Amino acid sequence: MTSSRFGGALAAAAFLISAPAVAHVTFENGQANPNSTYKAVLRIPHGCDGKATLKVRVRIPEGIVAVKPMPKAGWKLETTKGSYVKAYQVHGEAVSEGVTDIVWSGALEDAHYDEFVFQVRFTDAYQPGATVYFPVVQECDGATEEWTQVPAAGEDPHSLRSPAPGVRIVGAATAPQVAKVGPLTVEQPWSRATPGGAKVGGGYLRITNTGTAPDRLIGGSFPLASKVEVHEMRMDGDVMRMKPVDGGLEIKPGATVELKPGGFHLMFMDLKEPLKEGQSVKGTLSFEKAGTIEVEYTVRGMGGAAPAEHKH
Structure with missing residues (x-):
């Protein structure tokens, strides 16, 4: 990884871990029904x-x-x-x-x-x-x-000292978003709002493979970013490190893989504009075998947590 790319990855990791900014007093969950x-x-x-x-x-x-x-x-x-x-x-x-x-x-x-x-x-x-x-x-x-x-009215709360x-x-909870392509099921795509000037954002979701052969998530598209990469965060001693997942993220037969903050996730690179709470942004996911699928990300607050698991 080049020094500029490494620096960008560190900055992105800091954003994904610490959002919202640690300087302010905040609520863990910034949304309610x-x-x-x-x-x-x-x-x-x-x-x-x-x-x-x-x-x-x-x-x-x-x-x-x-x-x-x-x-x-x-x-x-x-x-x-x-x-x-x-x-x-x-x-x-x-x-x-x-x-x-x-x-x-x-x-x-x-x-x-x-x-x-x-x-x-x-x-x-x-x-x-x-x-x-x-x-x-x-x-x-x-x-x-x-x-x-x-x-x-109309003032950005993040501009306040x-x-x-x-x-x-927010609206009352509705049934989780589900999209399917071949044997793969994608549930509850979501992202977090980003501060003004941020160049990266994160994408999170769950993927279940009901087939008999493995597949790989290799990328996708996001209209507000120049490209989408699959990344992983993990502890290396006392240091949190982030890096692209070479060759894509494997989804084994019968397995469910969750992309979430602090683990595997999608990285929206070179954002063209901030992600705003309450937005719904359509994008795609690309799989090695199943092909491309359209998904819609719900943008939650900077302190937002993953949607509650939906039991089938």
Whole structure:
């Protein structure tokens, strides 16, 4: 691999592992369904100007009910309750008050990372397409980080210095996307949103071979990229390395292979424009024996995880 190609691969690996940017406080899963219960996993990646985090405060927005924070070993947990602006219907009952603030008190060194978990329910105050922002404040020894900025209409949240972590409301879950070519079945193609200026993106999916002979995924096409390559990430000692899969990725008879972050994946090279959350982008996959198949990638948020496995 040439030095420029190696440098590009390292940059791509860093993006695929760390997206979204580690500097900000974010949720592990940045999407939720309307009128649903949501498990919020808040990620705290650092302290305040090198100082340890002593308190994590979360403000619950109006329209969010049934708040249940998870106790955390070694941390004191406190909540504040109050009345809502209006009553909300939850399982046929009117709810007019509940938790409005959560505070964890303890100690988290600047060099360490941790997660703070709570459960909420989104009411019909938020419909698909809306993003709900949860202001978060880190209190440290003599310093504070306020993750409270909310983007104005049309403003890119990634341009804000201290954005509040958000959850985008998406449509109710539908049946998984399935495409077939010969004995191969491709399920749930997806990608992650990319920041402005990013030159690479990742493609993820599951491939099942129901035939009696092996096949190989050798590439494909993606309209927003100059080419598509099959790559692999793996630990080499203490270092995460990424490289193209020579000769393509083998799909053995009767096997299911999952392409996912941190393992085998597709690399969209030389992106022409950023991938945006909520997009659906059509592309193709090329197999050595089965040929070409059309697929459609759903672009999830930068913190998006793989779709839940669909049981047949």
